[in-house]
Amino acid sequence: MPPSLPSLPVLESLPALRASLSAQGRAVLSAPPGSGKTTLVPLALLDEPWLKGRKIILLEPRRVAARAAAARMAALLGESVGETVGYQIRFERRISAKTRIEVLTEGLLTRRLQSDADLPGVGLVIFDEFHERSLDADLALALSLDACANLNPELRLLVMSATLDTERVAALLGGAPVVASAGRLHEVAIRHLSMGTELEHGEAVARVCLQALEQTQGDILAFLPGAREIRNAQGSLHQRLGERIALRPLMGELSSTEQDLALQPDREGRRKIILATNIAQTSLTVEGVHTVVDGGLVRVARFDLGAGADRLETQRVSRASAEQRAGRAGRLGPGSCYRLWSRDQHAALAPHDTPEILAVDLTRFALELAAWGLGDPAALALLDPPTSANWQYAIERLRDLEALDAKGRISAHGRALLRLPTTPRRAHMLLKATREGLGETAIWVAAVLEERGAADSDLNLLIERYRRGQAEQAAKRRVEDNVRQLRRMLGPGDAEHFNDQAVARVLSWAYPERIAQRREGQRTQDAVFLCADGGEARLHERDALAHQAWLAIAHWDPGPPRRIRLASALSETQLRQDHQEQLRWQNVVSWDAANAAVTSEAQRRLGAIILERKPLRGEEVAAATRQAVLCAIHQLGLQTLPWQEEHRQWQLRVQCLRRWRPELQLPDVGDEHLAQTLEQWLMPYLDGVSRKEHFTRIDLRAALSALLSYEQQQALSRYAPTQLEVPTGSHIRLEYRQSEPPLLSVKLQEMFGCASTPTINEGRQPVVLQLLSPAQRPIAVTQDLGGFWARSYAEVRKDLRGRYPRHPWPDDPLAASPTRRAKPRGS
Template sequence: MLASLLEKLKNNNNVVLQADPGAGKSTVIPLELLEANVLKAQKIVMLEPRRMAAKSIARFLSKQLSETVGQTVGYQIKNDTKLSNSTKIEIVTEGVLLRRLQTDPELTDVGILIFDEFHERSINADLSLMLSLESQQVLREDLKILVMSATIDTSFISSYLHGAPVIKCSGRSFPVTETYMKPVNSRIEINVLKAIQNVIDDEGDILVFLSGIGDIKRCINKAEEFFGSREDIDLLPLHGSLPAEQQDRAITKTFKKKIIFSTNIAETSLTIEGVTCVIDSGLEKVLAYDPSSGMSKLVLSKISKASAEQRKGRAGRLKEGKCIRLWTETEHASLIDYQREEILVSDLSGVVLELANAGFHKYSSINWLTPPPASHFDSSQSLLIKLDLLDDEGRVTSLGKAASSLPVHPRLAKILLSARNSFESQVSCYLAAMLPERDLIKDCHSVDLLLRLEALIEAIQGNGVQSGLNQQALKVVGQDFKVLRNNIPKVDEQFKAEGIQDSVGYLLLSAFPDRLAKRRGLNSCRYKLANGKGVTLQESDPLTSYEYLVVIDSDAQNKEGRIYSAAPFDINILSKHFSEQVVTDTDYEISSSNKIYAHQRKKYGQLIIEEDKSENVPQEFIHDSLVKLIPKDYKKILNWTPECEDWLNRVAWLGGKLDGFPYLNIDLIMGDVANWLLPYLPNIRSISELKSINLFPLLSSILTYRESNLLDSEAPQFYLTPSNKNVRIIYSTVQGPTVSVILQELFGEVRSPMLAGGTIPLRFELLSPAKRPIQITSDLEKFWSGSYVEVAKDMRAKYPKHRWPEKPLEEKPGRSIKPK
């Protein structure tokens, strides 16, 4: 395989490698490429999705060379770098590679980019591959790209890389026996314990895959009930938020039997020495983005077949192993083949900003590996425009360029860039460091962000008691704070936190303009966000005493998501610093005494900040009020007569039938009163005055002289019967123009008159002498020659004193009763 790979890389810029677990993708290929010197002294940069894997692989490769990390092989991950001038192989995480592509699109000293474990399809891996390919095509024709995974859709990736050759390689793993075990209980810890008990006496360590930290804690607590007294067994957690020492303890071989309870962090890349059995819950938690709220929620979901295969492979690295799957074989067949790409379910704000900074701002022009939902792209772009990081066309602004250069989410970058002085610069660094990490305070009674911020400031400055804080989270936040403070020149070393609340409110709303929340009632724990979504606090949370909050984190539920992080907000900040985002709406209503009163609302997004009602509407606003009121209640406000209604029906009907005649309806007419009505009523002061005006002349003047003549000829108000009587025509868009006439009045009328330019026949409702309907027809000629015979026969029996001649067209029209 190695010879084939070197040959392919020599003759091709892009190669796809599918190699089974244990084949040495991560641990052999980088060193072989280095030794073969196919890159002419240029560096090898290998992308790893996870920090723990990046460090572990760097240590392993360095050990192979009998060196320490940072010499020939080094790594660079968030807040941790071990590189030197002699480093030729760099193991980096996705954020690091993105920063490098941003600052040095040519990747000047890089010969090859290796995308390891690409099946995970993280959003940043997709973006990195997209930008790397662009760099290769435009700036670096000699740059080589190698995409590797054990479970990957090779033809799909090959096609994206312009037909890159595919190499497939079997691994050196041992057979793993699969067992499917139907869960016996709804509690995951019970099912896991039962599986452990089945293999506890087997040789080797046990690796248990679980969905998250909560399940890990529950399973360890349950296992301790049965195995806690055994000195030969270690129960160890493994997840990304653990300190490095605890992570190392989980993956390093010891003399004790280890049962390792892990998230999917151990699914790939990491080789955990001693594992011979895998117990797989088949579950994982993924973030799902809701574009309508701009928020995400953690969703528990089933893993894919590819992930199940990766997890199973952990048990066959050293010898034959076992894999117990906590689901049925039938359920396994229904799993999706590959896990959904992160780009399909994630917030795209960072991606959209990076792409705009690289010159790509139109969804349709981007060379997506997997196109995300257009609604997600549009939602993220709208947010970035609202944050002033993009202009109205989606192009990056100068502020956006500055935000893109910072190693944080665009919202957090906006916090950093919104600081107006040294004090706020320091506050912004604390906020941007703290918000992405896990909760700093253990078992806190409130989601109040200010409590955590004050605790963080005291801890970093060495003034506070740290016993109630999450030490690992505090360590990470402290490191991030130092990095961010180095990026921001305006900082105050003698920082004091007094009066911090207003600055926090200002900075948070600058970055979360859609997350201002107003309490729905005086004693309520329910809030409405500026974007219209509902959120809720725990009833016992002291934050419920505040009318306004800025919500930082909330579960994006369909109805009301739970608030996980928020800060109190002084509404006066809105008028002081965000007045341009506050709009004033004025609605007008009619009181029971027929007076006009104004209902004025100051709104921020969908929140009503202030409202006021007044009957003192100035004369200059009377017309404005009528423009809004008349369309909603014209019959109550105007002198709307049957004549007006009849005219409107004729106009609406003819407009839909005759070319060249304007199409009008009640909504269009009443929506235009500012032009056809109000200019002729300059001194109107009240509804009662308006009611006294004869409306019809003004209404009918909407039509031109020619249009009025067309209306009278093609949609006449009356039908003149052969007996010389005018009968009103009823115009309906549903059943057509209809006239109701006693049958004898139509004697001599051979055929139905035609309306609308001769295209629509007049519809007749023929009445008995008692004026009851006896027949409806739009074709008089056919009626006389057809059904009239049966009608007349029936009517002679019912109305013998009335005329029912055999030849109606020869009879004189008029009275129905027979002459004496």
């Protein structure tokens, strides 16, 4: 071990760590912030016998941490970066033939494994800050474990973390020993503050920084969620402090030089306030910091399945992240941490961050697995499996890009996509555009799309500003770095070949489902566009792009409503040429609710967008028309059919007989069941019906009757007749009712001589008699006719015979003859 290593708590765990790695080849190191694990462990293990002639790869989740860790280790060795210790991040590589410790960002290990799976010359891979659970870290660890098991059993693995469920990770590593390091080096006093919600977040953090300046010594590290809040806080502090205090932003978007200004002591000896995103949360010891101001927010990527893209979401930090942030204040001595939330709010925080594998777009992850020879994530050692919906979406997109074949195996095109440092969609765009002679255009589109928060909605104007050097300096540098890298990978580009008219074309190759057509006749303050994926997207009417007929959309807010953030005007002529294979004729027979009629046409479509229409004819159309009418009836409800009273009475007769005689096995003909089985009983009776006004043509009586067999129809007529014969010989209509006996409404005089209540269903079911006056008004309702004659008739006779003198009112109705007629006049 180099003699110059500082005495930090992690050194006490080295004997156990060495023994575990030597014997089992794997270990999990649990070491709190400030213990020295990032920089001391690789150096302390460098002379292990099993590492002779081999390298250590140290993985860091962020570029700034990778550079800082390499610089710190090199300084401890008294060397420059690039000698014993080097690093490689995107756009930067400082590694030489002498380098034995390579500090990499996590995605670079995956690239190395994919190109040479047994990692020749590497003896140990260290996964630092694994608790952050980036998708790249999960993938790199899973591939490393697979490589150990099948290709290089001598490769050793060490997972290090400050806040992690170590037992789960140890189990993932096949029961690896867990080695615990000593605690934090210095105490940190936690102060919870309740800040009003009326303040913008950057301003609230700035105010607490001013308070901390007065109450503490040394530099201050303040955590904010993103660049906008950092700029606001920086402006507010500069207005109050001027040049007395060095204000240093620290974000991943900054150049290495700008990041170093935040990490190193101020050249003029001033106190510093470092305004950082969560890139300063782990792996970094920032010189001079004794105070942390934690705004409590973090901006993370979350996959929106409906939008088919990751979106940035601002949310509360987890308790584990808050602990990590507070630990920054105790690296160099006793410190303070100001938290902009209450103790009660702290208790309600999530215990850990959500792993990216559960939250972000998995398209590239799925392509990496396919390149490894796997089509199922369950075949890899992963702490958390991806969600089935996000995984299936990724597989479908890769098939759309022709990156996977029908069996899920990676294609040659898929391997070419992986070689480019961007998403599979944009890689596909770059390769296709290069073949079409539009490579330079696609390079600029891809580079500019890497930047977030564009002020313009027109991608063409945004690219033009970058090409003219009129963009903000840091963003300009990042875009130009991307452009140079892509030119190197795709072949020399010629700026003169940039084609402003082709921006929308190449963009549409990356996001074909976001091709959009303006919808006319929308009376809103927004222009509404129908997208190929079937959804809508909107632009304010004042936006210049709002009046274009076609757009290729790059970014939108997921919504609803989806608001277009970045797009380019697209020519329909060019669209038809470029997407000819995706333009398909589709026969569409459907119910048009607006016109209350069936539409039958052949449509040429790009997804949900209809470009051409032609009328359809033929028997296939007739069958589809019947189906469309059925769908309309489902939507409109069963009551839209031409129901008559006779149909409803038939329905009630069948339902009654189902209850009375279940052995007949009559079908359920209630409305609910009829609605569910429309296709079975109504379809044959829809010939010639294509409009709502045609519904009156439907022979509903025949359709309903066909539900019964001949024997059941005979039984219905016998046991549940429509009429009953009364003593006068009249056949009176029965009224069937839901859950009640049938009703027979008959003139009282027609029932003379009848001693008992009439029945149906072979005498098993008495009817309800509604006895009527000569004027056809109800005078009694009974199911006991004999009792009516004996107990009630006399009172009825007394009340009515004076009113209806021409009608018979005998003293003994059972002895009288029934009659339908009145007495002749004068009798």
